[in-house]
């Protein structure tokens with residue numbers, strides 16, 4: 001069905017109701033404003049999601065919208081920032097559907113409520129190719145408490161939040177449903193993996209704790225092993241990761257037992273949107289206690305070392321990976 005609304009009708013109907021912040025000017029102006037917050041740092045990030053690359057073209061529109069927003073909130077949380085607002089650029093295929101757009105804007109509305117953010121503006125254009133959604137998100141962090149990727153030092157511990165590999169195995173299940181039998185997954189485990197792929201859970205609740213304790217931090221989007229390498233390289237350190245300590249959900253743990261290559265996929269597949277951070281050993285106990293009090297599971301998966309080698313061990317043996325993480329090219 002071809003759209004009946006024109007560009008501006010579409011913006012007014014589906015996006016204006018989301019522009020709740022005064023600085024968004026009801027989406028009737030050339031630019032938005034963000035008020036200054038004393039003692040805070042304005043943190044900004046952008047990530048695009050593309051049909052066929054980051055999600056399946058037939059994924060529900062509300063989930064696509066929420067994924068596009070959440071991958072950005074994940075980057076903010078990794079920098080110790082709570083989100084405040086965001087811009088959306090929507091490149092819509094020639095043929096679009098009002099039901100799709102309505103579900104898309106409803107998805108954004110749900111997450112605006114959940115994470116306390118407002119739409120600030122954006123752009124809507126026609127795409128002769130596939131659907132592309134680019135979001136730029138803004139957040140505030142306490143001044144001087146924005147952990148970068150380059151702050152880790154030898155002797156510090158490496159922590160990761162949540163569980164790793166659910167989304168990557170969820171994606172593999174989407175691509176080949178027979179894997180569900182090979183991995184002997186229950187219905188609930190299968191659903192959990194598929195859900196994690198469809199809808200990441202950014203660790204927004206942990207932002208201030210990450211800012212307070214992280215000496216270096218990043219979110220895990222491309223794959224744990226490759227992302228550890230990025231953090232280690234930025235910090236000019238090496239690392240030893242104990243694969244046995246990497247937290248796995250019950251579905252991923254069983255898949256890894258029954259089908260050993262699934263462990264490699266979990267550790268390198270990406271789409272986790274968990275936070276990887278370095279912590280001074282003296283702060284480890286306090287950090288763990290604060291994370292637990294916020295309901296976020298954190299696990300010590302290894303140590304940062306002198307040098308530049310990133311080694312992954314399992315029961316004392318080195319694990320070798322063909323690829324440590326996703327790469328677009």
Ligand SMILES: Nc1ncnc2c1ncn2[C@@H]1O[C@H](COP(=O)(O)OP(=O)(O)O)[C@@H](O)[C@H]1O
Pocket residue numbers: 046047075221
């Ligand atoms: N086209 C671009 N123009 C400017 N900066 C870019 C571009 N693409 C990526 N970057 C920057 O390169 C760095 C790495 O990007 P990326 O791997 O996408 O980070 P993340 O995984 O946190 O989204 C980031 O600082 C990002 O802002």
Ligand SMILES: Cc1ncc(C[n+]2csc(CCOP(=O)(O)OP(=O)(O)O)c2C)c(N)n1
Pocket residue numbers: 047048052053054055056071171221222269270271326
């Ligand atoms: C249909 C589909 N195929 C493959 C993937 C796997 N995948 C695509 S991009 C990506 C990495 C994360 O995306 P990227 O654009 O690199 O985000 P960033 O690292 O910039 O946050 C992964 C694991 C997917 N999510 N969906």
Ligand SMILES: [Mg+2]
Pocket residue numbers: 046047
């Ligand atoms: Mg990016």
Ligand SMILES: [Mg+2]
Pocket residue numbers: 075218219220221
């Ligand atoms: Mg990131």
Ligand SMILES: [Mg+2]
Pocket residue numbers: 221222
């Ligand atoms: Mg990436």
